[in-house]
Amino acid sequence: MCNTDCCASRSPIGKRMAARRLLQLEEEERRKPKLVIPTPQSLFYPFEEVEAMAQYVIEISHIRPKYGLICGSFLGSMISLVEQPVVIPFEDIPNFPAGIEPNGSLVMGNVMGAPIIALVDRFQSCDGFNQATCALPVRVMQLCGVKTIMLTSAAAAVNPRYGLGDIMLIEDHINIVGMMHQTSMEGPSDPRFGSRFFSMVNAYDKDLLALGLGIGKEIGINKFLHRGVFACLGGPVYETLAEERALRSMDVDAVGMSLVPEVLAAHHGGLKIFSFVIISMMANEKPVEEPDKETDSRTSKIEEVSLEVPPLRVQACSDLIGRLLYHMHQEH
Ligand SMILES: O=P(O)(O)O[C@H]1O[C@H](CO)[C@@H](O)[C@H]1O
Numbered sequence: 173m174c175n176t177d178c179c180a181s182r183s184p185i186g187k188r189m190a191a192r193r194l195l196q197l198e199e200e201e202r203r204k205p206k207l208v209i210p211t212p213q214s215l216f217y218p219f220e221e222v223e224a225m226a227q228y229v230i231e232i233s234h235i236r237p238k239y240g241l242i243c244g245s246f247l248g249s250m251i252s253l254v255e256q257p258v259v260i261p262f263e264d265i266p267n268f269p270a271g272i273e274p275n276g277s278l279v280m281g282n283v284m285g286a287p288i289i290a291l292v293d294r295f296q297s298c299d300g301f302n303q304a305t306c307a308l309p310v311r312v313m314q315l316c317g318v319k320t321i322m323l324t325s326a327a328a329a330v331n332p333r334y335g336l337g338d339i340m341l342i343e344d345h346i347n348i349v350g351m352m353h354q355t356s357m358e359g360p361s362d363p364r365f366g367s368r369f370f371s372m373v374n375a376y377d378k379d380l381l382a383l384g385l386g387i388g389k390e391i392g393i394n395k396f397l398h399r400g401v402f403a404c405l406g407g408p409v410y411e412t413l414a415e416e417r418a419l420r421s422m423d424v425d426a427v428g429m430s431l432v433p434e435v436l437a438a439h440h441g442g443l444k445i446f447s448f449v450i451i452s453m454m455a456n457e458k459p460v461e462e463p464d465k466e467t468d469s470r471t472s473k474i475e476e477v478s479l480e481v482p483p484l485r486v487q488a489c490s491d492l493i494g495r496l497l498y499h500m501h502q503e504h
């Protein structure tokens with residue numbers, strides 16, 4: 173025996189009411205807020221995609237790089253070390269982030285016989301990129317066959333003994349961004365890039381650090397060449413004075429807004445790491461007061477700083493990288 177609902181739905185009125193009810197339910201469903209599950213951008217860079225990017229740059233350049241170089245602010249001229257460069261714009265590389273700033277290129281070539289892949293305009297979280305994107309060029313380098321990477325950046329001095337234009341070889345870092353759970357390891361883990369959990373102890377290669385210090389002596393820059401601890405902040409804001417004091421009490425020598433996400437990916441991928449920063453300002457510098465100017469004080473400060481990195485120190489960075497590559501390549 174059927175129930176009353178069943179009989180009711182067989183009558184013309186019942187059928188109409190059932191149809192109306194169905195429409196009502198659909199409308200209610202449509203009005204409910206949608207559950208949005210944000211896709212980690214790292215999902216856009218699965219192993220196969222990064223592999224295709226690497227294959228593309230190798231095919232175009234006919235170069236299998238063993239060394240990688242990332243040039244920081246003020247240090248773009250290091251790219252002129254690359255002989256017979258093949259310049260590959262980001263937009264030509266399949267699925268590479270492009271059409272946005274930085275609209276840069278990967279540069280492939282040789283430095284004194286050492287096959288290299290280099291990047292001038294890095295992706296930075298302070299420009300709105302997620303950590304996985306910041307690390308993408310390093311992963312492309314890894315899958316190109318790079319075994320050693322040199323990472324450079326502009327940074328602010330926390331160590332009061334440092335001066336403008338000094339160079340600090342990084343022996344260790346404090347990943348302050350990582351402490352807030354912002355990491356270039358975000359997204360699903362793929363063991364083809366590296367293992368899920370890995371130690372960051374000795375991430376910066378000790379032999380390369382010693383080699384770098386030795387070269388510093390050779391080329392006469394040891395007076396302004398240091399080894400120290402780097403801290404990575406999110407930026408784009410600079411430190412408050414209280415933050416600068418806190419960094420000093422943590423034994424940080426220099427602070428910046430990039431580099432560490434790349435270091436994580438490089439170490440994850442088993443690359444040897446050599447890294448330095450050039451000091452472009454003091455972290456406890458107060459904003460320059462220029463009441464007559466319409467620009468804000470931070471902008472005028474950055475412009476002022478950019479004039480203060482002495483060209484000879486930039487040249488010293490090029491010499492350091494050139495000689496380091498020469499030594500490394502001779503040994504193999
Ligand atoms: O790391 P590079 O590319 O040198 O850039 C550095 O310089 C900028 C600040 O002046 C920041 O973006 C900082 O990360």
Ligand SMILES: Nc1nc2[nH]cnc2c(=O)[nH]1
Binds near residue numbers: 327328405409429454
């Ligand atoms: N966090 C930080 N990064 C920098 N990069 C260049 N200068 C600075 C600075 O003063 N602070």
